[in-house]
Amino acid sequence: MSIRIGILGYGNLGRGVECAVRQNPDMELKAVFTRRNPADVTILTETAKVCPVSEAENWKDELDVLILCGGSATDLPVQTPRYAEFFNVVDSFDTHARIPEHFANVDAAAKKGGRTAIISVGWDPGMFSLNRMYANAILPEGKDYTFWGRGVSQGHSDAVRRIAGVKDARQYTIPVESALAAVRAGENPELSTRQKHTRECFVVAEEGADKARIEEEIKTMPNYFADYDTVVHFISEEELKRDHSGIPHGGLVLRSGSTGWERENRHLIEYSLKLDSNPEFTASVIIAYARAAYRLSQEGAAGCKTVFDIAPAYLCAKSGAELRASLL
Amino acid sequence: MSIRIGILGYGNLGRGVECAVRQNPDMELKAVFTRRNPADVTILTETAKVCPVSEAENWKDELDVLILCGGSATDLPVQTPRYAEFFNVVDSFDTHARIPEHFANVDAAAKKGGRTAIISVGWDPGMFSLNRMYANAILPEGKDYTFWGRGVSQGHSDAVRRIAGVKDARQYTIPVESALAAVRAGENPELSTRQKHTRECFVVAEEGADKARIEEEIKTMPNYFADYDTVVHFISEEELKRDHSGIPHGGLVLRSGSTGWERENRHLIEYSLKLDSNPEFTASVIIAYARAAYRLSQEGAAGCKTVFDIAPAYLCAKSGAELRASLL
Numbered sequence: 256m257s258i259r260i261g262i263l264g265y266g267n268l269g270r271g272v273e274c275a276v277r278q279n280p281d282m283e284l285k286a287v288f289t290r291r292n293p294a295d296v297t298i299l300t301e302t303a304k305v306c307p308v309s310e311a312e313n314w315k316d317e318l319d320v321l322i323l324c325g326g327s328a329t330d331l332p333v334q335t336p337r338y339a340e341f342f343n344v345v346d347s348f349d350t351h352a353r354i355p356e357h358f359a360n361v362d363a364a365a366k367k368g369g370r371t372a373i374i375s376v377g378w379d380p381g382m383f384s385l386n387r388m389y390a391n392a393i394l395p396e397g398k399d400y401t402f403w404g405r406g407v408s409q410g411h412s413d414a415v416r417r418i419a420g421v422k423d424a425r426q427y428t429i430p431v432e433s434a435l436a437a438v439r440a441g442e443n444p445e446l447s448t449r450q451k452h453t454r455e456c457f458v459v460a461e462e463g464a465d466k467a468r469i470e471e472e473i474k475t476m477p478n479y480f481a482d483y484d485t486v487v488h489f490i491s492e493e494e495l496k497r498d499h500s501g502i503p504h505g506g507l508v509l510r511s512g513s514t515g516w517e518r519e520n521r522h523l524i525e526y527s528l529k530l531d532s533n534p535e536f537t538a539s540v541i542i543a544y545a546r547a548a549y550r551l552s553q554e555g556a557a558g559c560k561t562v563f564d565i566a567p568a569y570l571c572a573k574s575g576a577e578l579r580a581s582l583l
Numbered sequence: 584m585s586i587r588i589g590i591l592g593y594g595n596l597g598r599g600v601e602c603a604v605r606q607n608p609d610m611e612l613k614a615v616f617t618r619r620n621p622a623d624v625t626i627l628t629e630t631a632k633v634c635p636v637s638e639a640e641n642w643k644d645e646l647d648v649l650i651l652c653g654g655s656a657t658d659l660p661v662q663t664p665r666y667a668e669f670f671n672v673v674d675s676f677d678t679h680a681r682i683p684e685h686f687a688n689v690d691a692a693a694k695k696g697g698r699t700a701i702i703s704v705g706w707d708p709g710m711f712s713l714n715r716m717y718a719n720a721i722l723p724e725g726k727d728y729t730f731w732g733r734g735v736s737q738g739h740s741d742a743v744r745r746i747a748g749v750k751d752a753r754q755y756t757i758p759v760e761s762a763l764a765a766v767r768a769g770e771n772p773e774l775s776t777r778q779k780h781t782r783e784c785f786v787v788a789e790e791g792a793d794k795a796r797i798e799e800e801i802k803t804m805p806n807y808f809a810d811y812d813t814v815v816h817f818i819s820e821e822e823l824k825r826d827h828s829g830i831p832h833g834g835l836v837l838r839s840g841s842t843g844w845e846r847e848n849r850h851l852i853e854y855s856l857k858l859d860s861n862p863e864f865t866a867s868v869i870i871a872y873a874r875a876a877y878r879l880s881q882e883g884a885a886g887c888k889t890v891f892d893i894a895p896a897y898l899c900a901k902s903g904a905e906l907r908a909s910l911l
Contacts, residue, residue, distance in 0.1 A: 271842070273844075274842055274843050274844050275842065277844070278723050278724055278842070279723055299844050351911065354907055354908070354911055355904065355907055355908055358907060375911055380911045382717070382721075382852075384910055384911045385717075385895060386854075387910045388895050388896075388898070388899060388906060388910045389710070389713075389895060389898065391899065391910065392871040392874075392895075392898035392899045393710075393864075393867045393868050393871050393898075394867060395606050395607055396606055439857075514599070514602055514603065514606070514860060514863040514864065514866075514867055515602050515860065515863055516601075516602050516605070516627050520858075520859035520860040520863050521859045522856070522857065522858050522859060522860075522864050522867075523855075523856070523857040523858075524854075524855075524856055525853075525854070525855045525856075525857075526714075526853070526854050526855075527851075527852075527853045527854075527855075528850070528851070528852055528853075529767075529850065529851040529853075530848075530850050530851075531848035531849050531850060532842060532843065532848040532850075535842040535843055535848050535850075536721075536842065536850050538842075539721045539722060539842055539850075540721050543720040543721050546720075561907060561911055562895070562911075563894065563895050563896040563903065563906050563907070563910075563911065564894050564895075564896055564903070565894055565895075566891065566892050566893055566894045567713055567716050567717060567720075567890070567891050567892075567893075567895075568716075568891040568892055570716070570717065570720035570721075571716060571719065571720045575891065575892070576683065578716060578891050579682055579683055579686055579889060579891070580682070580683055582712055582715045582716045582719065582891075583679065583682055583703055583708045583712045583889055583890075583891065
């Protein structure tokens, strides 16, 4: 029998989850829950239903795992604790500073309902966190570096769009090559915000807008751009659509450390991702952890977990013996 | 109280484990067991004892984890099952084809004694296996690539040393850059043995030896070199000692895969290691898994496990809450 999956929230991430389910023969998408009018939402999976979010709880015996695809700012802090009482759930909550609080809320709900919840799944938090943790465990004396990009930052793109005279915009975060080279060379540099990443903006200005003023507003915007070297390009709406409609992202996690009686030997651990589609990759990680949530729940686990708490074998459809024979 | 560690076998790996224990404040090296005369073995840790291997079993209540540092060909197939009955053990058994058999033997012994054993720990098998598994779980439709090097292959160096007229030798395995570039470009190439790695040998010939014959014997040696492009350099004993006395290694695990309803988006996951000392890095991974073996045993686990079966949080001295706050 397949693992029966539900999706709550059908934006880029929800669609990514739908595609990921299709790539995993042991899973089946049963339902998509939306806040929009279900009649207005067209999904790709012919065999799944589109339902109003208000009906989600009626499905509690029909789904093995519910994937929560809302945003971290306002959706997930409410949705994950709410649905963790009735379903095994996975979310991609990514507000790093609020993870402890979110964990506590979800843990209480999942324990109350006897369900398994896995939060903060994706690539950062997610695979990047795992790689930071493994590398720290292996090389206790060393230094961590995380670089993001080259990729689209939704938050920074939105910030540019809010400037008067900007019709549309796309912002790319880019690691500084020389900083990366210094890390890889084992120099253990201390890097400022400016030294690690640059920002590149592609902006469509409204007709007659003052481009010099827009550029100045972007480059001096506190928190978002002021601490970075930022390049601004003004392009046409057609160019934006043609060249910048994808949602690529990626990045690197490095740990540079030393071993030996006198710390005489150096080592570099590097993990990197180059992603054509940020939401589809995030969804693919989520679906692997949905398998884990289902299996843990079958074993009687209850409560909230993160990627740190899940033995890797739970993610793979193969048995332990198959994994040992083929991948170890 | 510290986790009390024993080392069985004091070669390069055993010494690496000793150094790694020193970098982990929650651990303490108590004893080194050797087949040599203990009086002839000088260790670095002043507070630990050197004992004959015949006395190891007397220590079964004095050690939390015994690290087995013998070779995979003849030592570990006997030692790991033998000691898994009396101790929590970790080994670095690396004969990939014989892992299922080794697992079964160790599992039976560990279950009999109520102990936790973790086998095949290091970087390949070990961290490379983990990365293959995570990447396969995330991108079910894709292609795996593992490259080794640039690094010293002990087995190939030994093979060259066995040729008549060779006084000493060091062999490096080197990934072919163009193959790696094709993988990173998402071309999913089919790569032959020759296309993936080249081999470079530094050879000290005995006085008067026929160098052309030695070079020919190396390049045509079945299994070891015949399927590769091999470069042979003749150097002096002094040069070998000066430039090639380290044991560096490393490599890369890549998975290139696609997602999307029509598989329209491509992704690349890459994990790489650059290691000054192969045995010290292997030892550092082993010591992190020794912590896991100890904790699992405290929880009442019994039997054999691999890196696939261990939740990452067990490797780190930090608590779950600390990990979530600092590394997630």
